Amino acid sequence: MSFAVRRNRETLLRDYYDPVSGVKRQKSLGPRSSETEATAERFAAGKEQAAARLSDAKDALRRQAGVNRVLRLGRVPDIAARVVRELEDAGLLGRGVRVLGTNALFAYEAAAGVHFASDVMTTEDIDILFHARAKLRFAAEEGVQDRTLMSLLRKADATFEKTGAAFQAWNASGYLVDLIRPVRTPPWREDRSSISADPSDLNAVEIEGLLWHESAPPFESVAIDAKGFPVRLVVPDPRAFAVHKLWLSRKIDRNPLKRRRDEAQARAVAALTGRYLTHLPFEDAPLKSFPKTLVEAAAPLFA
Missing domain, CATH: 1.20.58 (Methane Monooxygenase Hydroxylase; Chain G, domain 1)
Known part of the structure; x- marks a missing residue:
């Protein structure tokens, strides 16, 4: 919130992001008065308090992450965790996309409190199941330029680029991200193939058998990544x-x-x-x- 001159009078304005377009907008809360000044003061005090609490929480999280590393509790590869967190922050995880494949095992073992043998856990990629019929809506704080899967991947790792396959991206280390979706029956029923309308974004490839997963209940759990930090996973x-x-x-x-x-x-x-x-x-x-x-x-x- 801030005061600014609008139509020759000082007005209290609130900034917000349009939930549909992602465009930053402003809403007038009225001309300067004792009431709007009190509103602005409450907002500033609340913002300062929230920032202090967030700082304390981050400190506690960093301390606990150190303990988790010492205890070797970290299981989710760092790059996979970063990708999943970007999907989470954008409001897509569990609301249009799920984690599929070997990375789903991290959610199961975290929920059970056990570790799988390493021979069934090794992976150098992550499969993202795209629910083409879901009503996707990016989080309000996301800007328009961030509303593609590729932009989210580059926030996780700036080296991500598309491979020769339209459904796949990889980073400088060769870590792969595959966007996949079910084969529809009958095949002429068209669904969205991309999270965004941007033609340069990843386009999901159809894979047999995924329709069963799309219709199955979701499962979620909080696992620990290689650096000791928590990461929420939504899987089949x-x-x-x-x-x-x-x-x-x-x-x-x-x-x-x-x-x-x-x-x-x-x-x-x-x-x-x-x-x-x-x-x-x-x-x-x-x-x-x-x-x-x-x-x-x-x-x-x-x-």
Whole structure:
């Protein structure tokens, strides 16, 4: 808030970002008076208090992050955590996009309080599942220039560039980000393929089987990144993850190395869910989007 001259009189103005366009705007709260002066004073005092509390919270967070590093609790790769935080800050995480693939395992193990074996956790990329039918809305504080996935990735790491594939970006270290979406049935039903309307932004590639994930319940957990800081992950339900991975492991046309890893991940997540996440029983309701035969095939893994 600030006082400024408008139409030859001093007026109290409030700055805000339009939630639809992201354009910065101002709203008049009335001419200078004892009431508007009191409003401005309350705002300034509140802003100062909030800044002090934020500073104290950041100090506490940094101290705890140091403890987490000493205890080796950090599991989420730093670059993955930075990408996810940008999606979170932009208001997209869990509201149009989810984290898929191996990085989802960090959410499951954090919720269960255990660690998976390293052979099922190694990854050099992150898959972002785009819900093309979701009503995406960037956070109000985001400027118009930040309303693309590529701009968010560059905020996480300035070296991110698009690869030769329209759905993929990578940074200078070779870390890959893939934007993926389900194959629609029937195929002539068109959906959005990009988070933004910018033609230079990433365009999601259609992948078979993701429609099951899109319809499955979300699962969220707070994990710890490699630097010891918390990161919220929104991923598919672990039961859906295991069923999908088991299906992938039995696809004849899939790379044999990936098939073996898919099965290992399916078994690991199913075992963790059955033993530690007992509030998520293996039942039909959360898996209604999957073919019954796939659900029945995965049931023994949860026993």
